Amino acid sequence: MAGSKEIKAKIGSVKNTQKITKAMEMVAASKMRKAQERMLASRPYAEKMRQVIGHLSEANPEYQHPYVLPREDVKKVGIIVVSTDRGLCGGLNVNLFKQVLKTMKEWQDKGVEVELTTIGKKASAFFRRFGNIASHVEGLGDTPHLNDILGAVSGALKAYDKGDIDRLFIVQNEFVNTMTQKPKQLQLLPADASLGEGDLETEHSWDYIYEPSAEELLDGILKRYVESQVYQAVVDNVACEMSARMIAMKAATDNAGDLIRSLNLQYNKARQAAITQELSEIVGGAAAV
Amino acid sequence: MSTIQVNIVSAETELFSGEVSLLVAPGAQGELGIKPKHAPLLTNLKPGEVRIKRDGQEDENIFVSGGYLEVQPNVVTILADTAVRAHDIDEAAAIEAKQRAEEALANRKSDMDVAHAQAELAIAAAQLELLRKLRR
Numbered sequence: 001m002a003g004s005k006e007i008k009a010k011i012g013s014v015k016n017t018q019k020i021t022k023a024m025e026m027v028a029a030s031k032m033r034k035a036q037e038r039m040l041a042s043r044p045y046a047e048k049m050r051q052v053i054g055h056l057s058e059a060n061p062e063y064q065h066p067y068v069l070p071r072e073d074v075k076k077v078g079i080i081v082v083s084t085d086r087g088l089c090g091g092l093n094v095n096l097f098k099q100v101l102k103t104m105k106e107w108q109d110k111g112v113e114v115e116l117t118t119i120g121k122k123a124s125a126f127f128r129r130f131g132n133i134a135s136h137v138e139g140l141g142d143t144p145h146l147n148d149i150l151g152a153v154s155g156a157l158k159a160y161d162k163g164d165i166d167r168l169f170i171v172q173n174e175f176v177n178t179m180t181q182k183p184k185q186l187q188l189l190p191a192d193a194s195l196g197e198g199d200l201e202t203e204h205s206w207d208y209i210y211e212p213s214a215e216e217l218l219d220g221i222l223k224r225y226v227e228s229q230v231y232q233a234v235v236d237n238v239a240c241e242m243s244a245r246m247i248a249m250k251a252a253t254d255n256a257g258d259l260i261r262s263l264n265l266q267y268n269k270a271r272q273a274a275i276t277q278e279l280s281e282i283v284g285g286a287a288a289v
Numbered sequence: 290m291s292t293i294q295v296n297i298v299s300a301e302t303e304l305f306s307g308e309v310s311l312l313v314a315p316g317a318q319g320e321l322g323i324k325p326k327h328a329p330l331l332t333n334l335k336p337g338e339v340r341i342k343r344d345g346q347e348d349e350n351i352f353v354s355g356g357y358l359e360v361q362p363n364v365v366t367i368l369a370d371t372a373v374r375a376h377d378i379d380e381a382a383a384i385e386a387k388q389r390a391e392e393a394l395a396n397r398k399s400d401m402d403v404a405h406a407q408a409e410l411a412i413a414a415a416q417l418e419l420l421r422k423l424r425r
Binding site: 041044206208210 | 301332333
C-alpha cells in the first residue's frame, strides 16, 4: 500500500481540480440561462422564415430562382459545420463531427466531393486533416452577431451561385433540453417544400403576386433565409455548448468527490496499518526484554 | 366577420400572433391593406407602421424597419428586420438618429456612407412620423 503521505498529496490535488470544475459548472450555468433566452427569442424568425421559403418552393413562380431549383446532377456538396470554440463540453462536438463524417462518407461513396465551411475552432481543428475547408470563422463568443458569420455564409452562397457546389447542408447541435443536445442536419439549398411542413392544402398550381419584381424580391429573401438559418444554428449552438459544459462539469465534480472518498478510505487504511505495525513492534520489543 | 391569422416576427423576437380582420402594412410600392382571403402575395416592406385591426379590440401599431410580407390564403407572415411596438419607440433616440443621418448626408464621403445614412434616415423619419400620428 502506498505511503499515507503520497495519498494525502493526491487528495489535495483532486480537491483543487474539483474546485475548478465546480467553478466552471457555475459559470456555464449562468451563461446557459442567457444563451437559452437568446435562442428562444430569435427562434420564431427562423421558423417563420423556413415556413415562407417552404411555401415559396411549392409555388409555380414566373421566375425560377436558382436557390429553389433542384439540381439533378450533384458533383459537389457544401456542408456548414457549426461547432464550439472551446472544449470541455462533453461529447457535444464529437457527436456532431460523427454525423458530419457519416454524411461526408455517404456523398463520397457516390463519387461526390464535399466542401466544408466551419464555424468554431473545434471544427476547423478536427476537419483540417481532411483538407477541404473552404472558409472558416471562429471567435464568435457567447453573443454571436449576424455580421460575424456573413463572410462565411456569402462564401458558401457564391460557390453555390457559380455552380461549384450543388447542395448546401448545415449540421448543428439541436437544443432539445438542458440534458439533451443532438446533432441535426438540414438542407439549406436548394430550398424544398419539406421546410413548410406541408401546412398548405394546394391541389392547383398557384403563384404569388410579387411587388416589386419576383427576381429582386426572391434574391433578397432567399439570401436572408440562408443567413437567418445559419445565425439561428450558431445561437442554438451556444445554448447547447453552455448546457453541455454545465452537465460535463457537474459530472466531473461528482466524480472528483467519489475519487476523494475512495482516496480517504485508502489513506485511513494506510494510517491504521502503520499504527498497528508500530504497536506490534512495541509489544514485540517489550516481550524481548 | 372573417379573420386571418397574422404572425409578426423580427430577428429578435415574436411581436404579434393572432386573428386579425384587417392588416395595413407599409409595402415598398405603397401601403397595403390585407383582408382575409387575399391572394398570395410576396413583397418587401419599407420602414413604417403596421396597423392591426381586430373586432372589438383597440388597434395595435407596430413599427417595422423593413422586411418581408407573405400572404397565404390562411396565414399572413411579416418577417421584419427590426420591429417595436409603437408605444415602445424611443423618441429621443429616433431624433438623434435622424440628426446623425442628416449630418452624414450633409458631409458625404462615399456612396456606401450615403446609402447607409439614407436607410437610417428613412427609419428614423418613419418612427417620428408614427409617433406624431399616434399623438393626434
